[in-house]
Amino acid sequence: MNSEHAIITDQLTKSFGSFTAVDHISFEVKRGEIFGFLGANGAGKTTAMRMLCGLSKPTSGSATIAGFDIYKDTEKIKTKIGYMSQKFSLYEDLTVKENIRFFGGIYGLSNKALKLQTNKLIDTLGLESQSGKLVASLPLGWKQKLAFSVAVIHEPSIVFLDEPTGGVDPITRRQFWDLIYEAAQRGITIFVTTHYMDEAEYCDRVSMMVDGKIAALDSPEKLKLKYNVESMDDVFYHLARAAKRGE
Amino acid sequence: MRTLKFLLVKEFKQIFRNKSLLPMIFMMPIIQLLVLPLAADFEIKNINISIVDHDRSEYSNDLINAVTSSGYFQLVSFGDSYQAAMNEIELDASDLILEIPSHFEQNLIKDGAQQVFIAVNAINGTKAGLGASYLNSIIQNFNQNIMVDAIASGNAAPLKNIEVVSLNWFNPNMNYKIFMVPAILVLLVTMVGAYMCSLNIVKEKEVGTIEQINVTPIKKHLYILGKMIPFLVIGIFIFTIGFFVVARLVYQIVPLGNLFLLYGYLFLFLVALLGFGLLISTYSQTQQQAMSIAFFFMMVFILMSGLFTPIESMPEWAKYIAYSNPVTYFIEVMRMVVLKGSMLKNITNHIYVMIGFAIFFNTWAVMNYRKTS
Numbered sequence: 001m002n003s004e005h006a007i008i009t010d011q012l013t014k015s016f017g018s019f020t021a022v023d024h025i026s027f028e029v030k031r032g033e034i035f036g037f038l039g040a041n042g043a044g045k046t047t048a049m050r051m052l053c054g055l056s057k058p059t060s061g062s063a064t065i066a067g068f069d070i071y072k073d074t075e076k077i078k079t080k081i082g083y084m085s086q087k088f089s090l091y092e093d094l095t096v097k098e099n100i101r102f103f104g105g106i107y108g109l110s111n112k113a114l115k116l117q118t119n120k121l122i123d124t125l126g127l128e129s130q131s132g133k134l135v136a137s138l139p140l141g142w143k144q145k146l147a148f149s150v151a152v153i154h155e156p157s158i159v160f161l162d163e164p165t166g167g168v169d170p171i172t173r174r175q176f177w178d179l180i181y182e183a184a185q186r187g188i189t190i191f192v193t194t195h196y197m198d199e200a201e202y203c204d205r206v207s208m209m210v211d212g213k214i215a216a217l218d219s220p221e222k223l224k225l226k227y228n229v230e231s232m233d234d235v236f237y238h239l240a241r242a243a244k245r246g247e
Numbered sequence: 248m249r250t251l252k253f254l255l256v257k258e259f260k261q262i263f264r265n266k267s268l269l270p271m272i273f274m275m276p277i278i279q280l281l282v283l284p285l286a287a288d289f290e291i292k293n294i295n296i297s298i299v300d301h302d303r304s305e306y307s308n309d310l311i312n313a314v315t316s317s318g319y320f321q322l323v324s325f326g327d328s329y330q331a332a333m334n335e336i337e338l339d340a341s342d343l344i345l346e347i348p349s350h351f352e353q354n355l356i357k358d359g360a361q362q363v364f365i366a367v368n369a370i371n372g373t374k375a376g377l378g379a380s381y382l383n384s385i386i387q388n389f390n391q392n393i394m395v396d397a398i399a400s401g402n403a404a405p406l407k408n409i410e411v412v413s414l415n416w417f418n419p420n421m422n423y424k425i426f427m428v429p430a431i432l433v434l435l436v437t438m439v440g441a442y443m444c445s446l447n448i449v450k451e452k453e454v455g456t457i458e459q460i461n462v463t464p465i466k467k468h469l470y471i472l473g474k475m476i477p478f479l480v481i482g483i484f485i486f487t488i489g490f491f492v493v494a495r496l497v498y499q500i501v502p503l504g505n506l507f508l509l510y511g512y513l514f515l516f517l518v519a520l521l522g523f524g525l526l527i528s529t530y531s532q533t534q535q536q537a538m539s540i541a542f543f544f545m546m547v548f549i550l551m552s553g554l555f556t557p558i559e560s561m562p563e564w565a566k567y568i569a570y571s572n573p574v575t576y577f578i579e580v581m582r583m584v585v586l587k588g589s590m591l592k593n594i595t596n597h598i599y600v601m602i603g604f605a606i607f608f609n610t611w612a613v614m615n616y617r618k619t620s
Contacts (some may be wrong), residue, residue, distance in 0.1 A: 053462050056620050073617060075464055083462040087455035093264050094257065105253035108463050134264075 004032045005064075006158050006189035007052065012061035013045050021064065023212035031157075034180065034190040036220075038201045040240045045193045046086065049160050052191070053083045066157045079107075081129040082151035082159035082188075086166065090147055093137035096127055099135055099149060107154035121149045124179075139174030145179060152183050159183065161192040163176030165199065177202055197232040206232070208239045215239045226243070250443045250465060254473025258447075262477055268443070272481055276435050276489040281497065284427045294378040296320040297332035297341040303556050304352035306393070310363075313389050314345065319381045335366045343367055343378050353392070417586045422497050429581040432489045434514065437548060437574055440520025441527070441541045444478040448528035449537040461618040470615060475521045482517045483510070503588030509581070512594070515601040516577045522608030523573075529615040548574040573604045 007029035014022040020045045026044055029035045039045045050114050054074040063070040066080040090099045100121055104114045122131045125145055128140060138146070145165055161180075165173045177199065184190050186246040192203070200206050200220060207217040216223060216239055223235050262268060295312065300307050315322050323341045324332060335341035348354075355361040365382055369375040384559035418425050451457040459469060471598045494500040502509065524541070531537035550564065552574040557565060569575050583589035 001390055054619055055458060079460055081462065083459070085455060085458050087458075089455045089459040091257070091261065091456055093261050098260065100255070102253055103459075103463070104259045106250050106460075106463050108250070108464075126494040237402070 003054070004031055006030065006033070006066055007035075009063040010061055012048070012051060012063050013059045014044075014051055014056065019206070020212055022058075025212075025214050026061075026205055027100040027190060027214060027217055030204075031156075031188060031189055032187050033186065033204045034184050034192065034202065036203030036204055036206035037191060037193045038195075038200055038236065039193075040243055042238075042245055043243070044212040045209055046162055049191070049193065053080055053160050055083075057087075079154075080157045082154070082156040084147050084151040084159070084161045084164055086162045087138075088143055088145070088147060090135050090150060093134060095181070096122065096131045096138070096146060099146070100153065100223055102151045103150045103154065109154060114182065115180060117153055117169055121153070125149060141168045141176075141226070144168055145176055148176065148179055148183075150237070152188060155186070156188060158189040158191060161190065162192055163195065165194065165196065173199070197236055200232040200236075208236070210239055210243050211245050239246045250469050251473055254469065255476060258477045259471060260402075262481070263491045264311075271443075273488075275438075276432075276485045276540050277493055278492040279435055280428065280431060283431050284424045284498065287320070291374055291377045291381075292371050293495065294374060294381070294428050295323045295335075295341045295342060296343045296345060296378075297326075297330050298322060299327060299332050299344060299346040300325065301327050301349035302347050303327075306352040307347045307354060310386070310389050311571075313385050314323050314382065317381070317385055319378075333366070336366070339368070339370070341368065342371070342490070343382060344373055345382065353466045354620070359397075366400075388597070395431065425586065427554075428494050428498050428500055429585045430552075430578045432486060432494065432517075433552075433574060433577045433581055434549060435489055435552070436456060436486050436517065436577075437520055438545070439478055439482040439485060440517055441491055441524050441545055443481065444474060444524035445528040445531070445537045445541055446534050448474055448525065448529050449534050452528075452531075453533055467616060467618060468613065469547035471525060471561075471616065475525070478521055479502035479514070479517050483513065486513055500585065502585040504584030504590070508591055508594070509584050510603065512577065512580050512598065515598065515605060516573065519573050519601055519608055521603035522605060522612050526608055526615065529612055529617075548572055554578055572619055573601065576600055 005028045007027075010026050011024045012022060012026070013020065013024050024064070025048060029204075037045055037049065047056065050069065052063060054065075054070070058070065065077045068077045068080065070077065071154070091102070091206050094102065097118060100118045101114055104117055109117060122128055125142070127142070127146070130142070135143060135160050150160075150163060151161075168176065173196070179200075180190055180192070192199075194200060203220065204220050205217065206223065206225075208215045209218045216226075216235075218226065220232055220235075224230070224232065227235050227238050229235055230239065256412045298311055298314070311325075314320055320343075324335050326332070329344070332344045332346070336344065344364075344366040346366070348362065348364070351361055351363070361385065365379060367375045367379050375425075420585065448457075451460070490502075510590055523544075527537050527540050527544075531540060542563070549571045551561075552572055553569060558575065562568060579620065580589075580594050580597050583594060
């Protein structure tokens, strides 16, 4: 167990029948790092992330999350992580406040902490006027920001974000990344998948998944240097072109 | 415990905000209890009858009067052509033909015996069977009257006859509503268990919120309890409205047995049925799937529960199904406790069986519910 690392995976694999979605991936994520997890659609990003969150059992290989074993301590891991899925997954028929209270509550926040967190969160998001409204009535960008805030309400060591800014306008995306930076500054490790290469530039390090394998892993600067290209966009093209899996 | 509180607050809020569920919960018991018992009446009235009278005598007239004034039959055609009557049956306008032969009166007086002919349209088996037996008993009655007349006028020797008189215990007037209402209440509660609970959980799978729950350290059994308790409350609520409002005010059904016993059994039944609903939800990914599975089992539960047809008259193999059906036991208990005033010692067996069902369904469901796929 290495206290410097939030995530360590070794030969982690997930197969569905004869199809290997995630093929022996090994990588480490440092504590407090913003780690970008890139790859084309169907490269295996979501499957890998679901294994790390304890939503899906690996076929083989090992991993530790926040120092806990992915097989034995699934429930302990769950106290240490936050997760925001691709699909919006707060309760649309509850109000903003009720969602915050509910998730804070089941993460075991005390009544006092709940009150404090709720007010702080609504304040940071500028949702004062909306706090009593059903989440269903919020615009997508606000929903996403709320979902992120709820995912870190219990101050986890790591938060997993699966395409958090999909379908969101550029301004909101910028605000969303402000939230991410803020969380990272508080010491939360960020593990994020994205299709926006400008967002990849914001990450400390990124990995590129191609056909279930990790094809490259380094800081955006070094990757650009390595492939002798101008932008992360070009790095992505360069690597993803080698993919054999059809879309 | 605190987690459970948060779960329950959330569930109840969601249920009370659900615009389609709420009217169901309040209106379903009232509407179903008002409509179903009236329709599910085994007494058949308005049987369409065609009478072919070849005799046109005083006796045949008397017989026809006896039939048409009984209240069960409606005369659709009267004539002397059997063929015409048969046409009525073929057009489905008529259910029964009563054919009175020519020289009916004459032969009856001369020989002391005569035959009439009944033809039954058996497409609707229940109607046909009951119609024929009503007609038979009317004719028999008519027969008795003729005999009494004959004996009185000294034309015939008194016959020794055994008359069977039956006494209907616990429901002296053979009122079908008293028999059906408690059982229909059971159906209402069954729907809550089998549908509402499983659909609720599967809905969370469909919209994806269950993922968000599954990444939290929430305990599996707490989450399940959080889902079951609200529907347990709703089930008891629906039962209470149905029992104390509709059954008592509309049908004047006052339970003879102990209410605690009834509610205790209702509780056991709901736990078993909610376990079953939960089990369906663990095997379904979409509400459509859950609905189809639940619907299939509802059909079996309803038709093989002794609700409409006595279990004793089912074939052997079907009895096994009926006795593997939790609904069967609750209907029996309802009828026993409400109509007969049965006590705890009369239904201990039913209690053990229901506890068995509850343990069986819930264990299976909890084992099959996975936070990790």
